Amino acid sequence: MTAIRGVAFLALVLVIGPVTGLTHINHLNNEIIDNITDTWRFINAHDEEDFSYNVLNMMKDINKRLDLEEQQSKGIGTVISLFGQQMKRDTRLELKLNEMSNLLNRLEASHSTMKSYLHYYESVDVSTIEDFARYCVSHDPEALIGLLERIHLLVTKKESLLGWSILGLILQNIKDEHPDLCELQMSQHQLIYDMYNTISLAEIKGYAMMQFSWMLLRIYGKGNFTQEASLTRQRYGQRTNQTAAAARAALSLAKRDLHRCDPEVHKEGVTYEMVKRLLQGYIENEVDLNSDGTCRENCAYYTVAENKGCFKDQFCSKQKACKGRIIDCTFVESDMWVCQPNSWYDHRRYQWIKYESGRTLGHADTCSGITTKVDSWWRWNLLHCSYCFCLCEEDVHDNGTQRFFSLVEALADFDRNKVVTGIRLVKHGRVFHLQVSEGTLGERGSVTPGSWVELKSKFDPEDYEVTEGVDFHTLTYEKRAIDLDELESPSGHVMTGARFRMIGAHLHFEIRATPFNYTTGRLSPERSLWISNDNTDGTFSPRKKLDLTSPDIPTRSNVPLPVDSIHDQYMEFTHSDMSKDAAQNTVPYIDIQPVQPLKGAALLSGAGIIHRGIPGSGGFLAAKVITYDFSHHVQAEMPSEENYHEDDTTDFVPMVN
Template sequence: MSRHRLNLLKLFVILYSICGGSSHIRPLYEELQINRSIAEYFQVEDTLWTAIERRTENTLELIYNEHKIRLNENLFQNIIERNRIGVDLELTNGLRFLNDTTTNVYNIIKSRDYGGLIRFASSHRVKNITDAIEKISRASVSSDLWRDLNEDARICKQHYTTNYQSEHQMLVEVYKDVETSILRGYMVVQLSFMILGLRDTDKYRNESRNLHLTVMEHNNNLRSSIKEVISHASRDVYSCSPDNYVFESTEYEMITGFLQGFVDNEINLNREHTCKNTCADYRLTRQYGCHNDTPCGLPIKNQRINKCKGILRNCEFIGSDLEICPSTVDMRRYKYLKYENGRQLGDKGGCAQGIETKSWTDWFYRCHNCFCICDESDSASDRYFSLRNVVSDIEANQIVTGIHIAKPNRIIELVISERKLLGFGRLKPTNNYFHHNFPQWSRSHPKLSLNDPDIQKGIDYHTLTYENRSINFDTIIVPQGHVITGVRFALFKGHLRLEVRATEFDYETGTLMNLANSTWHGNDNGGRLEIYLNKPKPVGLHGYPIINNIPDSYVKFTPTDQDSDASQTIVPYLETQKVEPIVPMPLSGVGLYYKGRPGNGGVIAPKLVVYNFESII
């Protein structure tokens, strides 16, 4: 699109807004910065050749100044050097050669070495650059290349946060690198032709036109090739899990002290202290006392093991007499329960302090030991979710670029990374150990604490209960032209769900707009299909995880399997790994998803959805 036509269209938008249209002018179209740079250089190229043909005064100085500016543009991200898996070797070598060579030429220009510039223009190295452009062009328009790149992005082969990226992002970054490298090489060759054209205009003007047509054809072919693949490429960014993944305790948080396996004698489970009922009759009860020689009266130092300071649910009879092996782990009551009938619940290993407890006959009734689920809320119970907003500083043009889950002060909360948005979807770099590009991670303000006298249940935080212990798996996508500037947990129809804040922005300048009209979005159709955890084991993951992205699904926090864990653990876990793309970029969405394997409790983890650049390419 010509500048003249673009200016007319912008004028139309201004007139429309004056006549009652929107008071904020949206960009008429979005494009990648590299595409803009290519179009701008083509215009500069025509202007310079016109000056050469007209023998304009100070033409050499004009050529020098334009190329000094444009070869210094910091477009190249070097993503292929840093993080490419299986990229075509010819393409990789060609990109490296072009960028090394063009950097050398820029240094010559910067030092104002006109003699060196003329010697370079007359050397065989110009031919080497045109050959490299042709090789890169052939390699980069291959549909197999883009399909292979897409497949590489789909598989997390290493367990490092620096490998996080979506299929969509990998394709966009390689596209930008290829186009940037070819543009830099093209500018150096055109620079050489222009310098030589000062003495032989016709010859080098023709060579310039031929190269121009070649690069134009390459650009069209490259865009066609990538568009065939990118339309099907996922924009989701997940934490990576390698094939031999073993979930580490430092990578997750747990719900504790909530719905845990518990053993006591039925005589303690009713006000009358009788044994005339069965264990199954006690669907909802509590401990009403502690009869002699029952599990609650066992000589165990940790009294939490044999006391339930809450409700006992869903009791059942498993066996009469049993050996109780107390756990040495704070959040567990038992290592195992071994019944006289041979059934053992929990760890099959040895026990340093096993204690036997037996049933007995009270008059005409047998007093059995019952296995129940203890639902208590005390200082050992971490079952709280923060409902506070976690937002970026939109007044400072900061947006959300990453997310993770944390549990400070016993409360599960979301934490975001935020960066300053610049034009063309770029972000302002920040210094840190992480590729010199580490963000600021932010929590809700003020910091949430259960000891705060002003904190309000249902407003500041949610407490999991037996009736309300579901969490929805939604991916919230905001409209194009908006970016994510906040996240939060929210309650909706008794379920926890994720909500995101969207803010409008100007793509070309990166400026956030209509700040007061930033809106929160959630999935009102979510939570309809339960992901049922059938006899889950406490282990989060072993081996490559299965990612479950079933729309509108949810899971209930539930105790683990009786036989494998004596129902001592609540699953799923909550993954705490920080998720942010290797090359941070604006986000169009954030979600929660479930990953695990059959028979395992699995984990809940956050994911990101990067901004959609398909139409921009």
């Protein structure tokens, strides 16, 4: 269960009230309806006057606001591109998307025509404008009203033959064929939400054009049209309410999480990094594992040992000695060929090991380094000095050791109303850090993209001003577990930070949640909370371990690596498989690809640490994000004939017993 940790435990519990406030597009809808309603009031109150000036100004103002909204909208083109290029074809969906695209393009063409007529109103012939107005309110199925009704049916109607509306088909196709949306870097929820905004914007344009047309026809003396305008408003209200209901239904089923998938090419330092020299396959003769220089025991005797020297400059003189702990030794065979890298600075000790029996550890196709024959020997013809295969936990002071995780908080500048818009794992020097990107929170969930926040503290574990367990954690044989959690902010909060901390021997992930007012976009940083899942081995239902089975290095996988972890698990960093890789690498690798939906323009409510992998692969440790849930803001209640004013509601109410 997710726990909420604050600076102090509050005796007075605050609970989140209903999350109120319309979406940006719903709010714009109500403003435009109010504007049109006010204009009709003016027309009806000044029936004997020429009110064309007021009508033209009204429509020009509406068009400016529509154009601004359209610039900020992702548009249905993204959806059509996704399903046309990256997903398996679904004939039902393809037909509906093509029809939707055609209808929206025709509506947009009409809207562009109207804007041209507005711009050149003084010089365009009255008959031309009158003809356009009649088209907008005509009952011809190919006229504007017909376009709007057909768009509406695509969004809301579950046809008896096909059984799915277009939003339902999109969601079904996403879940079946492309559940992660990695290429677009947007969650399922965002994709559905953006499509809803696009359709709603088209509806608003159509409604404004129809009302404008009734006003023009009245100006030209073709009738009163008060009742027609009222019926148009009522039908528009029915359509928008039904569209909102269909969108809420789809949004409630759409996943809000997002992570990165495998890149086309894995590249160290660009798409991934590695923990190095934590547990690594290491060949050592038992004579060098004890201070007496004897061979009385066997390899299995040395469960924890150290290098005590180099007997007669044997193979030990040709390799870099393990200066840390030597763990879990075992005897494989007496004699072998060993391929070593050319450079002592290579993170691998061996490219492969091939025993005389033919057994091979690693891939022994070729050797780009140095091949050495290594043979065990008899001492005084009584004792066999065997070469053991062990694990080396390298000394932490060795520069090749890279197994440190920063415990320093990664925060957005919430005092300047900035929120987290992305997250990634990065390596600076020998230390892995959490890093966040930030953006400025605006009204109704809008976010202005910013940049990646500079690491608060860049350090090396050897620096005197940093402390083990406070500033950083060192992975060791005993303390190499990391918790796999997916954390979300409470309702009415957004994500403003992330950090690692230690719980026992586990590296543990947390997020910072900050309450905000959805309508105004104002943060309340003084009420921020740290969110975590403080589940330990001592609880009634302890975490489940995610085991890595015979793990090869993940860059060798010839299939995509899906998320195989779930919330409330943990895993341990370990060595790659002995047979597949001579245990030369620490797995999982660290995925350092940024997870930043919509290039930093999306509102986030949570994040997590996950594992991507399959049986037989070490996989990748990676970050994920959870996008904000807009479903409870999708409302289309039509304002009354009186001007609509949305309340500036507060997000918090005290608990009432």
